[in-house]
Amino acid sequence: MQEMVMSLLKECPRDPEKFMLRWLLEQETFDRCGINSMEDAAREQEEINALRQQVAELKRQRAQMKARLAHVVAEERKKRGLPTPPTLDTKTVKKIxxxxxxAAYAGWxxxxxxxxxxxxxxxxxGELEIDExxxxxxRVLRIPPSVVPDYQIQSFCAIMDTDFSGAVDIEELVGFIQGEGYDT
Structure with missing residues (x-):
């Protein structure tokens, strides 16, 4: 490292990153991880950029799929005569x-x-209807409508009602409530 600093003080490189990479490649003790030249480093960077583009494309496709899913869900609810509750954002779901x-916490x-x-x-x-x-x-948890309005309860249940039956499986409900995240 001291050698690098000394050579850096002797000459002022135009591109410090290239200088540092060249210096590291010249060192015998440096573990190159398969990178033996500037060309190898450039190839690795190209691969990283290609992967970033793939990630961006996958995110775009995911957004399209979510939009299609929302449309299919709305159509299915309409076919079965179920009301279409307003969607809830992540913050509201977390609040509920x-x-x-x-309300359910009972100490230790x-x-x-x-x-x-x-x-x-x-x-x-084994399922609860929305009214239940x-x-x-x-009644049991004593959460008033001013804290969680009825329409939010309906929307909350609709998130978990994947078979559009108008009821929510108790185990899925508990798992969802105790689970970490929710992606809108």
Whole structure:
């Protein structure tokens, strides 16, 4: 390293990055990781740029697929006569999850959300209809409409109602509430 600094002080390179790369390539102790020349380094950079372009293309395709999915979901809900609730942004979904978790918190022992929701499953189907979810939030967890309005509960349930049945599987509901993220 001291040699590099000394040679740098002797001559002022036009391109410091190329100078440093050339110096590193000349060193015997430098682990080149398969890079033996400026051409190799340029090839590696081209590969990195190509990968970045692929990532950008995949992100664009993902956005298109999400838009198509939203359209298909809306059409399917319309066919089955289910109302189309307004979409929720990530922040609102996180707020609803946190409200449920805070209201259900019971100190060190915690709370079994699955047990709580199973008790409200009137027909013992393992699924809760939107009205049953609403009852759980309002009566059992005591979350008022001023904190989580009814339309947000409907939209929240619609996120998890992947089969468009108008009901939410209890295990999926609990997993979703306790899960980390949600991508709108």
């Amino acid at each position: 999850k946190n409200c449920i978790l805070r 022992s915690g709370v079994d959300l699955a047990l709580l929701f199973r008790r409200l499953d009137k027909d013992r189907s 979810v609403k009852a759980a939030l309002r």
